[in-house]
Amino acid sequence: xxxxxxxxxxxxxxxxxxxxxxxxxxxxDAARAVEALGLADRERLREGLAATLLHGPGQRVxxxxxxxxxxxxxxxxxxxxxRDREALRDxxxxxxxxxxxxxxxxxxxxxxxxxxxxxxxxxxxxxxxYQTLDRLRPQTLLARVRADVxxxxxxxxxxxxxxxxxxxxxxxxxxxxxxxxxxxxRRVAERRGRDEIARRGVRxxxxxxxxxxxxxxxxxxxxxxxxxLARKLATRLAAxxxxxxxxxxxxxxTLRSSLSTGGVPxxxxxxxxxxxxxxxxxxxxxxxxxxxxxxxxxxxxxxxxDQFGKVRVFAFVNRLDEVTGLLDHGxxxxxxxxxxxxxxxxxxGWHGSSDYGVALGEFAERYGGAVGxxxxxxxxxxxxxxxxxxxxxAVRELARRARRVYWLNPExxxxxxxxxxxxPAYAKLVEMHECRTAAQLSALIAGLLPV
Amino acid sequence: MFTSVDDVSARLAETGYxxxxxxxxxxxxxxxxxxxLLVEGPAGVGKTELAKAVAQVADARLVRLQCYEGVDESRxxxxxxxxxxxxxxxxxxxxxxxxxxxxxxxxxxLLPRPLLTAIRGDEPTVLxxxxxxxxxxxxxxxxxxxxxxxxxxxxxxxxxxxxxxPFGVLTSNAGRELSEALRRRCLFLHIGFPEEELERRIxxxxxxxxxxxxxxxVVRVVGALRAMDLRKxxxxxxxxxxxRTLLALGAGTLDETVVRDTLxxxxxxxxxxxxxxxxxxxxxx
Ligand SMILES: Nc1ncnc2c1ncn2[C@@H]1O[C@H](COP(=O)(O)OP(=O)(O)O)[C@@H](O)[C@H]1O
Ligand SMILES: [Mg+2]
Numbered sequence: 243x244x245x246x247x248x249x250x251x252x253x254x255x256x257x258x259x260x261x262x263x264x265x266x267x268x269x270x271d272a273a274r275a276v277e278a279l280g281l282a283d284r285e286r287l288r289e290g291l292a293a294t295l296l297h298g299p300g301q302r303v304x305x306x307x308x309x310x311x312x313x314x315x316x317x318x319x320x321x322x323x324x325r326d327r328e329a330l331r332d333x334x335x336x337x338x339x340x341x342x343x344x345x346x347x348x349x350x351x352x353x354x355x356x357x358x359x360x361x362x363x364x365x366x367x368x369x370x371x372y373q374t375l376d377r378l379r380p381q382t383l384l385a386r387v388r389a390d391v392x393x394x395x396x397x398x399x400x401x402x403x404x405x406x407x408x409x410x411x412x413x414x415x416x417x418x419x420x421x422x423x424x425x426x427x428r429r430v431a432e433r434r435g436r437d438e439i440a441r442r443g444v445r446x447x448x449x450x451x452x453x454x455x456x457x458x459x460x461x462x463x464x465x466x467x468x469x470x471l472a473r474k475l476a477t478r479l480a481a482x483x484x485x486x487x488x489x490x491x492x493x494x495x496t497l498r499s500s501l502s503t504g505g506v507p508x509x510x511x512x513x514x515x516x517x518x519x520x521x522x523x524x525x526x527x528x529x530x531x532x533x534x535x536x537x538x539x540x541x542x543x544x545x546x547x548d549q550f551g552k553v554r555v556f557a558f559v560n561r562l563d564e565v566t567g568l569l570d571h572g573x574x575x576x577x578x579x580x581x582x583x584x585x586x587x588x589x590x591g592w593h594g595s596s597d598y599g600v601a602l603g604e605f606a607e608r609y610g611g612a613v614g615x616x617x618x619x620x621x622x623x624x625x626x627x628x629x630x631x632x633x634x635x636a637v638r639e640l641a642r643r644a645r646r647v648y649w650l651n652p653e654x655x656x657x658x659x660x661x662x663x664x665x666p667a668y669a670k671l672v673e674m675h676e677c678r679t680a681a682q683l684s685a686l687i688a689g690l691l692p693v
Numbered sequence: 694m695f696t697s698v699d700d701v702s703a704r705l706a707e708t709g710y711x712x713x714x715x716x717x718x719x720x721x722x723x724x725x726x727x728x729x730l731l732v733e734g735p736a737g738v739g740k741t742e743l744a745k746a747v748a749q750v751a752d753a754r755l756v757r758l759q760c761y762e763g764v765d766e767s768r769x770x771x772x773x774x775x776x777x778x779x780x781x782x783x784x785x786x787x788x789x790x791x792x793x794x795x796x797x798x799x800x801x802x803l804l805p806r807p808l809l810t811a812i813r814g815d816e817p818t819v820l821x822x823x824x825x826x827x828x829x830x831x832x833x834x835x836x837x838x839x840x841x842x843x844x845x846x847x848x849x850x851x852x853x854x855x856x857x858x859p860f861g862v863l864t865s866n867a868g869r870e871l872s873e874a875l876r877r878r879c880l881f882l883h884i885g886f887p888e889e890e891l892e893r894r895i896x897x898x899x900x901x902x903x904x905x906x907x908x909x910x911v912v913r914v915v916g917a918l919r920a921m922d923l924r925k926x927x928x929x930x931x932x933x934x935x936x937r938t939l940l941a942l943g944a945g946t947l948d949e950t951v952v953r954d955t956l957x958x959x960x961x962x963x964x965x966x967x968x969x970x971x972x973x974x975x976x977x978x
Binding site: 265268402409469484 | 714733882906914924973
């Protein structure tokens with residue numbers, strides 16, 4: 243039991259390092275779960291530990307790879323695994339056609355063992371998922387697997403569902419790639435210690451990825467999260483709005499309604515405030531360096547638009563243009579948003595890098611009327627002016643006219659003011675918040691958005 | 694309540710609920726550790742049904758608190774029957790106020806609501822707190838109190854303590870993030886969309902007349918729809934509805950016309966229908 247105890251403690255520590263909050267209560271429950279379930283069935287153990295240690299669905303993508311490290315399928319490499327690439331491909335094609343998950347997991351282990359080791363003798367320096375997949379090339383099996391499945395069905399692909407086949411096979415191949423990744427991590431962990439790999443080798447969840455370093459897939463994943471996130475925020479905003487509207491007791495109406503209960507005031511009637519829906523203006527730097535951040539924020543605000551009386555969105559690089567209409571039409575195709583903004587709005591003059599001073603000045607001049615005492619303004623950008631004049635008077639004027647101005651900066655706070663960043667100067671005039679991840683953004687929006 | 698994880702699966706299956714390994718394991722643990730279960734997941738994946746099935750196999754009464762926006766203590770815990778109290782007050786002219794007061798705050802004038810009901814009573818009980826995310830945050834304090842202490846204080850009557858702790862099941866569609874404190878009190882179970890094999894078994898069980906080939910196609914198409922970026926992807930409930938529709942139509946196999954004509958059963962938004970039709974290569978709708 244002490245070995246298991248150590249593993250649970252290690253697993254909990256690794257999850258904590260990834261930001262999952264786990265207290266002693268949870269670890270105690272986890273130990274009781276292991277006792278009740280036994281160690282024989284690894285998948286039950288996985289579910290039992292997840293049920294006791296986790297508190298939300300978002301944490302599961304972290305949990306699974308970490309669990310695989312602390313409760314590995316096996317130790318060492320598979321016995322007498324054949325190192326023949328073609329034989330492996332044949333068996334993989336068969337497993338993919340049959341959608342045999344257990345076989346796919348076994349083949350992932352054999353593949354890493356046979357093809358993934360590097361160093362002077364295989365595996366002496368480490369194990370690489372990338373090298374394994376590069377040598378095995380599972381994605382090139384598609385045509386073969388397709389033919390195989392059709393042959394099995396015996397109808398040569400006549401049925402309606404046949405048109406789904408390619409995508410289904412692609413998803414299975416994707417699953418196999420994931421298994422190879424997990425296996426390589428496990429082998430590396432045997433060599434270098436699982437605590438270290440659990441901390442550094444496991445990808446963070448999309449909502450905790452830095453906007454500035456997110457890759458294309460992660461940005462796509464984030465865009466898919468816009469709608470559910472917007473729904474959550476909308477409920478939270480509605481709750482805040484209700485609380486704000488819950489006013490004082492209306493004595494006159496309370497007494498009037500008490501007539502039905504013989505003059506005994508049983509139910510107090512509250513005075514309702516009907517708040518005017520707030521107005522929102524977004525000023526977004528959409529230049530290359532920060533566009534992932536501003537795209538996501540624009541989509542999120544667009545998805546929340548019925549929470550507000552009015553939303554207007556302006557994009558800039560070194561010139562500024564209104565893009566409210568483009569966003570409206572962007573709902574159907576969020577992935578194409580930035581391309582459309584760049585194609586249809588005038589955002590650059592005679593050079594391509596961002597110029598906050600000119601853009602802010604242009605905003606004041608052309609769209610100053612968009613900001614009034616009911617407007618909350620969000621400025622999105624890294625405040626990197628490329629050494630040109632930051633135009634502080636324009637920001638001061640903006641702050642004077644608007645109800646509130648918030649600046650969301652996707653750079654880490656300790657880089658504000660380095661190089662050409664005018665962040666500290668702007669932060670003296672308006673409230674500036676660090677906003678590096680989707681998780682941070684949603685917390686900020688939930689707290690800062692006017693209701 | 695259960696002897697093993699397999700016991701959970703087998704007995705739930707007898708009532709018509711097919712549990713995934715995750716569901717069976719977590720239900721077993723919740724019963725073993727005596728902790729409430731928080732079940733989260735999209736609509737229509739069988740969260741409510743799970744609580745009902747557990748009640749049935751445990752031979753327990755099911756007490757259900759359906760949450761909604763604005764549900765409060767008087768709906769969740771208890772309320773005094775004001776109308777009846779007023780009648781009693783007017784009927785009792787002549788007696789002193791003290792007499793009347795002791796009389797109108799008694800059992801007879803109490804309207805117990807689900808939380809109190811679940812705590813009183815000696816028989817085994819499953820307390821289902823359904824769609825917890827719809828209730829306001831303020832309700833969570835009350836739920837936490839009831840689920841931690843299993844006792845409720847009615848100032849005029851005293852404290853009621855459960856002689857037998859109910860098995861608590863909270864469900865949520867994650868419309869709102871539940872508080873950390875409430876989550877920590879519970880074992881967490883996420884029910885997502887089932888694996889193909891399980892979903893085929895569910896369809897076979899609920900719509901037995903459909904035939905193996907058609908069942909397989911139905912599940913495959915639903916799987917493909919779930920992989921699309923839609924506003925609302927179909928859940929198990931929609932799979933079952935679709936299977937029933939196809940059975941009623943007497944469709945022998947799935948073809949373009951049938952899918953096109955019945956897509957509205959699985960997808961609820963017009964733009965989803967259009968998007969799916971395009972991706973499935975259906976001719977223009
Ligand atoms: N695992 C399952 N076994 C049997 N029926 C299921 C299962 N999952 C879902 N269903 C069926 O799907 C439908 C929706 O279930 P329900 O419990 O209302 O969903 P939820 O509460 O998650 O919104 C019900 O008819 C239920 O019988
Ligand atoms: Mg339900």
